[in-house]
Structures are given as structure tokens and as C-alpha cells.
Amino acid sequence: MESSGTPNHMIDLSSSAAEFNRPLLLTPGEDLKGYILGHVGRWSLFTITSASVLAVLLIFIFVIREALPFLTQFSLTEFLTSTRWYPEGTPHEFGALALISGSLYVTLGALILAVPLGLSAAVFLSDIAPFKVQQICKPIIEILAAIPSVAYGFFAILVLAPWMQKNLHFSTGANTLNAAVILAIMALPTIISVAEDSLSAIGRDIREASYGLGATRAETMLKVVIPEAHSGIIAAVILGMMRAIGETMVVWMASGNATQIPSPWWDLSQSVRTMTATIAGDMGETPKGSDHYHALYAIGFLLLIFTFSLNLVSEYFLSRVRKAKGR
Amino acid sequence: MKIGYRQAFDKTFTITAGLSVFLMVMALVIILGPMLSRGSKAVFFRGTVEFRKMQLAIFNHGSSDQVQAETARVEKAREPVYELLENFQIGIDVELLTDKTREIYRELGQQLRQMDVDRETYAAIRAKAKDIRDTLSDILESTDKDYVNQGIEVILKLSDDPDFKNTVAEQFFPLARMYGENVKNIDLTQRDQYIAALEEVKDALRKLFGPLPGESTPPMPKDRYGATRWDTAQQSLHQLLWAQAWVETKPGESLEKISVRRDDPQKGQFAGTSLEPLFSLVENNLDDMLQPEFTIYWRYFLDDWVNSHYFGGVGSEIIGTLLLTLLSMMFAVPLGVISAAYLVECADENMVVKIIRTCVNTLAGVPSIVFGLFGLAFFVLFLFPRLNMPSKPCILSAALTLSILVLPVIIRASEEAIKSVPQTYKEASLSLGAGRFRTFVTVTLPAALPGILTGIILSLGRAAGETAPILFTGAVAMGPQPKSLFDGVKTLSYSSLDIATGDRLAMMAPHKQYGVIMTLIILVLCLNILAIIIRWRVAKKLRGY
Numbered sequence: 001m002e003s004s005g006t007p008n009h010m011i012d013l014s015s016s017a018a019e020f021n022r023p024l025l026l027t028p029g030e031d032l033k034g035y036i037l038g039h040v041g042r043w044s045l046f047t048i049t050s051a052s053v054l055a056v057l058l059i060f061i062f063v064i065r066e067a068l069p070f071l072t073q074f075s076l077t078e079f080l081t082s083t084r085w086y087p088e089g090t091p092h093e094f095g096a097l098a099l100i101s102g103s104l105y106v107t108l109g110a111l112i113l114a115v116p117l118g119l120s121a122a123v124f125l126s127d128i129a130p131f132k133v134q135q136i137c138k139p140i141i142e143i144l145a146a147i148p149s150v151a152y153g154f155f156a157i158l159v160l161a162p163w164m165q166k167n168l169h170f171s172t173g174a175n176t177l178n179a180a181v182i183l184a185i186m187a188l189p190t191i192i193s194v195a196e197d198s199l200s201a202i203g204r205d206i207r208e209a210s211y212g213l214g215a216t217r218a219e220t221m222l223k224v225v226i227p228e229a230h231s232g233i234i235a236a237v238i239l240g241m242m243r244a245i246g247e248t249m250v251v252w253m254a255s256g257n258a259t260q261i262p263s264p265w266w267d268l269s270q271s272v273r274t275m276t277a278t279i280a281g282d283m284g285e286t287p288k289g290s291d292h293y294h295a296l297y298a299i300g301f302l303l304l305i306f307t308f309s310l311n312l313v314s315e316y317f318l319s320r321v322r323k324a325k326g327r
Numbered sequence: 328m329k330i331g332y333r334q335a336f337d338k339t340f341t342i343t344a345g346l347s348v349f350l351m352v353m354a355l356v357i358i359l360g361p362m363l364s365r366g367s368k369a370v371f372f373r374g375t376v377e378f379r380k381m382q383l384a385i386f387n388h389g390s391s392d393q394v395q396a397e398t399a400r401v402e403k404a405r406e407p408v409y410e411l412l413e414n415f416q417i418g419i420d421v422e423l424l425t426d427k428t429r430e431i432y433r434e435l436g437q438q439l440r441q442m443d444v445d446r447e448t449y450a451a452i453r454a455k456a457k458d459i460r461d462t463l464s465d466i467l468e469s470t471d472k473d474y475v476n477q478g479i480e481v482i483l484k485l486s487d488d489p490d491f492k493n494t495v496a497e498q499f500f501p502l503a504r505m506y507g508e509n510v511k512n513i514d515l516t517q518r519d520q521y522i523a524a525l526e527e528v529k530d531a532l533r534k535l536f537g538p539l540p541g542e543s544t545p546p547m548p549k550d551r552y553g554a555t556r557w558d559t560a561q562q563s564l565h566q567l568l569w570a571q572a573w574v575e576t577k578p579g580e581s582l583e584k585i586s587v588r589r590d591d592p593q594k595g596q597f598a599g600t601s602l603e604p605l606f607s608l609v610e611n612n613l614d615d616m617l618q619p620e621f622t623i624y625w626r627y628f629l630d631d632w633v634n635s636h637y638f639g640g641v642g643s644e645i646i647g648t649l650l651l652t653l654l655s656m657m658f659a660v661p662l663g664v665i666s667a668a669y670l671v672e673c674a675d676e677n678m679v680v681k682i683i684r685t686c687v688n689t690l691a692g693v694p695s696i697v698f699g700l701f702g703l704a705f706f707v708l709f710l711f712p713r714l715n716m717p718s719k720p721c722i723l724s725a726a727l728t729l730s731i732l733v734l735p736v737i738i739r740a741s742e743e744a745i746k747s748v749p750q751t752y753k754e755a756s757l758s759l760g761a762g763r764f765r766t767f768v769t770v771t772l773p774a775a776l777p778g779i780l781t782g783i784i785l786s787l788g789r790a791a792g793e794t795a796p797i798l799f800t801g802a803v804a805m806g807p808q809p810k811s812l813f814d815g816v817k818t819l820s821y822s823s824l825d826i827a828t829g830d831r832l833a834m835m836a837p838h839k840q841y842g843v844i845m846t847l848i849i850l851v852l853c854l855n856i857l858a859i860i861i862r863w864r865v866a867k868k869l870r871g872y
Contacts, residue, residue: 038763045665045668045669045673046669048666049669049683051666051734052666052687052690052738055686055690055731058701058705059693059697059731063700063701065704116347117351118347120343120344121348121351124345124348128344129348139856140352142859144351144355146788146792146854148791148792148820148851149792149794149795150792150794150820151362151847151848151851154362154844155361157827158827158841185354188351216334217341218336218340219333219337239692245694246694249795253824276694276696276795279696280696280795283700283703283799284798297700300697308692308693311688315688
């Protein structure tokens with residue numbers, strides 16, 4: 001290997017020579033010390049690095065620990081299939097299906113809006129936009145991602161909800177559509193940046209081959225580049241979905257918090273309640289150690305499983321992108 | 328033909344793609360626009376004299392001489408309004424008058440006893456006074472105008488009676504005279520409606536100018552002052568001037584609810600009464616009565632709030648947010664940077680490192696509310712009791728929870744920064760005989776520092792904005808500043824939530840609602856823009872020009 005820098009000024013030898021009066025060869029003792037120190041340092045660094053592993057383990061252990069009393073006492077099938085969520089009623093009923101469906105409603109609603117939009121924005125940024133426009137758009141995407149979720153929720157409930165009630169004549173402004181629109185905007189930055197990365201990872205050669213055959217840009221993108229980049233795009237969609245399903249503040253503030261499955265199923269103007277919103281809303285009023293408290297941890301555990309498996313799937317697709325890049 | 332079709336499709340595709348980016352930018356503008364513009368009204372607005380009075384009394388800001396002079400001027404301007412109100416009230420609010428009559432009668436008895444008159448005169452005067460009292464009470468109750476006028480005439484005939492000279496009873500006559508004047512223009516059968524409408528007017532006046540003269544100081548600070556801002560003053564003025572009324576717009580059809588000016592000559596509630604001039608008086612002289620001035624309330628970012636954000640600023644929330652985020656950074660930064668250094672410099676791509684990477688990614692994907700659950704279960708309920716610390720949500724547990732949340736952000740950013748240091752730097756250092764550790768500390772780390780700093784700044788913004796993890800681990804809506812690590816903390820993010828959904832008082836002051844969220848957004852945006860600038864400069868430096 002060669003160094004690329006060339007010294008552009010002379011080193012003053014007379015002053016720095018004093019520092020080099022030690023013998024260059026190390027004594028065996030010094031050698032050993034260096035070896036031991038190196039290994040001790042390495043291991044202590046490794047221990048510190050394992051903190052993230054420890055954190056993940058602790059999160060799983062403690063969420064499961066608090067959820068366990070619920071999972072052993074109540075039937076899991078009822079938890080997953082019943083829509084009757086009456087934690088304070090007598091007897092307690094913990095049917096989380098309406099909550100799960102609420103989460104799915106807002107998440108899928110958000111994806112339906114965000115995926116086409118995010119994908120075409122990614123195409124624009126990777127292949128169409130001139131360099132200057134890219135330089136402007138990237139910070140904008142970053143800012144969109146950086147706005148706190150509580151600010152999005154604030155907008156949803158105080159600006160968008162009254163607007164919807166007035167102009168779309170919905171019975172309530174806090175509804176599925178409201179939450180889905182805001183979640184879509186929140187998921188956009190994730191989807192755009194991951195999809196754009198994977199589109200850029202597809203080399204020029206493939207594009208040029210397509211252009212060389214006479215294809216237009218639209219044809220090149222739709223028939224060659226996007227199919228080639230599909231694993232990255234799938235990862236983008238999954239990451240966007242994770243952002244949407246785990247989001248708390250926006251859905252808590254904007255979805256209306258009514259434990260129900262909308263009927264008819266396509267009526268997005270009705271309120272729903274998501275898993276995250278249930279945890280956030282109920283935990284404050286629940287005594288520690290009650291059935292309700294443990295049930296909320298069970299919901300949290302369910303969320304954790306959802307996001308963990310989604311994360312593994314996205315990891316798989318992202319590793320395929322990385323492999324394709326390294327090819 | 329086929330080619331034309333394909334080209335048209337290509338054009339459509341390009342336009343659609345461009346449009347989606349445009350939509351995204353529009354979304355940013357639409358979301359930030361209203362919140363920033365409405366929030367800025369908390370800082371830039373036309374403040375009235377009431378605002379300056381409030382600032383002086385609650386926060387001790389501003390010069391007291393100036394405010395006193397202003398108050399005197401304003402009170403002079405308001406005087407006629409209160410006079411009109413009082414005169415009218417006497418005609419309407421008969422309970423007050425009845426009480427007064429009884430009191431005069433009672434006082435007369437006491438006075439006579441002290442004056443040492445003989446029994447017979449005493450009885451005669453008492454009897455005459457009793458007559459007057461009863462007549463007065465009668466006409467006050469009556470809704471028949473003729474009866475009232477006759478009664479007043481009867482009473483006034485007695486005004487020359489020498490028996491009443493120099494006694495309290497003389498007060499009966501001005502009272503009767505005033506009442507006679509007042510009822511001239513009033514439809515006495517609608518007295519109840521007048522009373523209700525008068526209450527509305529008084530309420531609006533209280534909102535405009537603060538408590539009416541003679542009223543005791545209200546317990547809530549928000550009621551102690553009138554309209555502190557010109558825009559709320561306009562709203563209260565509207566409330567003062569306009570009444571909702573059911574009016575028959577077309578004969579034969581059902582009544583319609585419309586707004587009618589209270590002093591409207593035909594339909595107004597107070598048309599033709601002695602209160603009528605009050606409305607135009609207030610409307611035309613509101614400037615003099617409130618003395619609005621353009622105010623930049625920069626202390627909004629320093630002042631503590633009063634009365635659930637009705638007055639004051641977000642100073643305590645800003646301090647709480649800074650305390651919390653800096654504390655969480657103290658845990659997360661060393662951990663994150665060292666982890667990144669290990670992952671880049673020491674680790675070979677073996678199974679263990681793969682697991683670590685997966686864990687970092689998992690951590691980044693865990694929903695924020697689950698962090699909250701974890702923080703509650705682990706720090707608050709498990710760890711603290713075992714370390715003999717109080718087992719309650721506090722700033723320490725919130726900071727620890729947040730530090731785990733931002734750990735992956737810092738690790739990823741630092742990793743990127745360390746990776747982006749050119750290999751040649753390290754090789755130059757290694758070739759000079761420096762060890763790997765020394766190379767890292769003296770060469771790689773300084774070169775990567777701006778990048779790491781970017782990551783830290785971004786995660787500061789993230790930590791400042793997160794609400795869900797601190798919901799159960801230490802955020803409080805009100806309370807004093809944390810004095811130790813085991814107190815709750817007020818933050819901008821949690822206050823935004825509270826003020827948007829839970830706080831009824833704050834709903835009456837929308838500028839304050841938006842002010843809190845504006846402060847949070849500005850804080851996060853500034854951090855992000857700072858990060859973008861640093862990154863841009865680093866990129867320029869690494870490119871070599």
C-alpha cells in the first residue's frame with residue numbers, strides 16, 4: 001500500500017530527533033505487556049459492545065416476565081381471537097383482536113399511501129433528479145424523519161382532525177384515515193431512503209444495457225431496475241411498516257381510541273384503537289401487578305414479536321442487497 | 328404511434344415521480360406551517376396593558392412606574408363604561424335595590440333611636456318610612472310601568488317632608504328618582520331576559536378588562552387580568568357586541584338562530600336602554616382602554632408557566648428537556664462510541680459480531696412504547712428497589728430508558744464516521760510505529776469526531792422528541808423542577824401531549840398550545856440543521872477542497 005499524501009514542508013529534524021532516543025526494539029517484557037494490554041483492551045471493549053446485546057436480552061426478559069402472569073392465567077386463544085376488551089369489567093375480558101386489527105388497519109392504510117409515493121420519490125431521487133435537487137431533497141427527508149412523533153400527533157388532532165370533520169363530513173376527526181395519513185408521512189423517509197439506496201446499488205451497466213436496447217427511462221426503471229432491486233424495496237416496505245406499527249403518539253392522539261373493528265370493513269372514517277395506544281393510554285391508570293397491567297405487557301410482548309420478526313425479515317433482504325452491492 | 332405512446336408513458340412516469348417528491352415537500356410545509364405560524368403567536372403578538380400588568384405582577388418584568396401610569400390612563404378611559412353599566416344595573420338588578428331599601432329603613436331606626444326623639448314622633452316617622460319602603464319594594468317587584476310611575480310620584484311627594492330632614496331616609500328619594508329614570512326605556516316584563524343578557528355583557532367585560540370595579544380578586548390568575556392580547560381582545564369584543572338570538576326571518580317559517588348586535592336599533596337586546604351607548608363606546612375606544620403594543624415576548628422561552636400554560640412560557644419544560652437529554656447522552660455516548668469503535672476496528676466478521684449487529688438493528692426497531700414498558704419494569708420496578716433507591720418514575724429512569732433508545736442511532740452514526748476516515752490516515756500512523764490503540768485515539772478518532780458529533784446531535788434531537796418511552800418512566804405534566812435524580816421531570820414532548828389532549832385551560836389559549844409544540848419543533852430542527860451543516864463541512868474536508 002502506498003500513502004497518497006506527500007509532505008509539503010520539511011520536518012524540523014533537530015527538535016524532533018530528541019524524541020527518538022529510545023531503542024526501536026522492544027524488550028520482551030514490553031512486548032508481553034503490550035500483548036496483554038492489547039488483549040485486555042480488546043476484551044473490555046467487547047464487553048462494553050455487548051451492552052446492546054444485553055439491552056435486547058433485558059428487554060425481552062422483562063417484558064416476558066411481566067407478561068407471564070397474564071399468559072399463564074388467561075387463555076391465549078381468547079386473547080388473540082376475541083374482540084371483547086373489558087379489562088376493568090367483571091369478569092375481566094381481555095380480547096385483543098380489535099386492538100391487533102386496529103394496528104393493522106392504520107399500518108396497512110399508511111403503507112397503501114406511503115409505498116407508491118415513497119417508491120416513486122426514490123426513483124426520482126436516484127435516477128431522474130439532477131444532483132442539485134438531490135442535495136436539497138435529502139435534508140428535507142431527514143427533517144421529515146426528525147420531526148418528533150408527538151408533533152405529528154399534535155398536527156393530526158388539532159389541525160387535520162377539525163379539517164376532516166368540516167370538509168369531509170366525518171362524524172369524528174380522530175379516525176383511521178387521519179392516523180393512516182400521518183403514519184404514511186412518517187414512514188415516507190424510511191421507505192424513500194432505503195429504497196433509494198437499493199436502487200442506487202444497481203449498477204450503471206444494467207441501466208445502460210437497457211437504454212442501449214432502446215428502452216425509455218420508464219421502461220428501464222419498471223422492467224429492469226426495480227425488479228432487480230426488489231429485495232431492497234421489500235426491506236424498505238418492511239422498515240416503513242415497522243415504523244408505522246410501533247408508532248404510539250400519533251395513533252394515540254389521532255385514531256380516536258375506540259376498541260372496535262370498523263364495519264363495513266372499508267370504512268376508514270371510523271375510530272379504531274391500536275395496541276400501542278392501548279398501552280400508552282391504559283398504563284397510567286392501572287395499578288401495578290393487576291391483571292390489566294400484565295395484559296398490557298402481553299400486548300407489548302406481542303408488539304415486540306411483531307417488530308422482531310419483521311426486523312429479521314428485513315435484515316435478510318438487506319443482506320441480499322449488500323451481497324449484490326459487493327458483487 | 329407505438330413510440331409516441333411509449334414516450335408519453337415515459338413523460339407521465341417522470342412527472343409522477345417528480346410529483347411525489349413535490350407532495351412530500353408539501354406535506355412538510357403543510358405540517359410545519361400551521362404549527363410554527365400559530366406557535367409564533369405565543370412570542371410575537373400585540374400585547375395589551377393587561378399583559379404588562381400580568382407580567383409585572385406574576386414575573387416582576389417591566390417597569391412598575393410605567394405600568395402604573397398606563398393603568399391610570401386606561402382606567403380613566405374605562406370609567407364611562409363602568410358608569411353606564413352600573414346605572415343600568417340599578418334598574419334591572421332589583422334585588423340589589425330591595426336590599427338597599429331595607430338597609431336604609433333599618434339604619435333609619437337606629438338613627439332615630441340615637442337622635443333621642445320622643446316615642447310618638449318616632450312611631451310616626453317609622454310608619455311613614457315603612458310606607459315608603461313598602462311602596463318602593465312594590466314598584467321594584469312590579470312589571471307595570473304606570474304603577475311604577477305612580478308609586479315613584481307618591482314617594483317623591485314626600486321628599487320635602489321636614490321629618491326626614493337630615494336623616495338616612497333622604498336616601499330613599501334619589502334611589503326612587505334614579506329607578507324612575509332607568510325604567511323609562513325598559514320593558515319591565517322582560518326583566519329576566521335583561522338580567523341574563525347583562526350577565527353575558529359583564530362576563531365579556533371581565534374578559535376584556537379584568538374583574539369589574541368592586542369585585543374581589545379572583546383566585547385563578549387567569550381571571551385576574553383582562554384580555555392580555557389584542558387577538559383575544561377582539562374575540563371578547565365580539566362576544567360583548569353580538570348576541571345569539573332566535574329570529575323569525577320570514578313570516579310563517581321556523582325561527583332561525585342568528586347573531587344580532589346587542590345595540591341593534593330594532594332587534595338588539597339593549598335597544599333603547601341606557602346601556603345602549605356602552606357597546607359603541609367600547610368598540611370605538613378599545614384602543615385607549617387596552618393600549619395594545621407590538622410585543623416580542625422572548626421571555627416565553629424562559630418563564631415558567633402559570634395556571635396550566637394560560638400565562639407564562641415554557642422555560643421549565645426547556646430546562647427539563649435539556650436535563651433529561653443530556654443525562655441520557657451521558658450514558659449513551661460512551662457506550663455507543665466505544666461499541667462503534669470495537670465493531671469497526673477490532674471485530675472480524677464472525678458469528679459474535681453478526682449477533683451484535685443484529686441486536687443493534689433489533690434495538691433500533693423496538694417500538695418506543697415497548698421501551699417505556701421495559702423502563703418501567705426494569706429500572707423502576709426491578710433495579711431501583713434492589714439498589715435501595717426509591718422505586719418511582721424519575722428523571723434517572725427516564726434518562727436510562729432514553730439512552731437505550733438512542734444507543735443504536737449513536738452506534739450506527741459513529742460506525743459510519745469511523746469507517747469514512749480514509750485508510751491512508753491509519754496506514755500513515757501505523758507506519759510511523761504507533762500501535763493500533765494509539766492510532767485509533769490520536770488519528771482515527773479526531774478525524775471521525777465531526778461525524779460522531781453529528782450522530783450525537785441527531786440522537787439528542789431524537790431523545791428530546793420522544794414521548795412514549797418517558798410516559799411511565801419519569802415525565803410529569805406539572806410540578807417543580809427536579810432537584811435530584813429521583814424527581815419527575817417536565818419535558819416539552821410530554822407537555823405537548825398533555826396540552827393537546829388533556830388540558831382544558833390550555834384549550835382556551837391556542838397560541839400557548841401551539842407555542843409548546845413550536846418550541847419542540849424548533850429545538851429539534853435546529854439540532855438537525857446543525858448536524859446537516861457539520862456533515863456537509865466534513866464531507867467537503869474529506870473530499871480535499
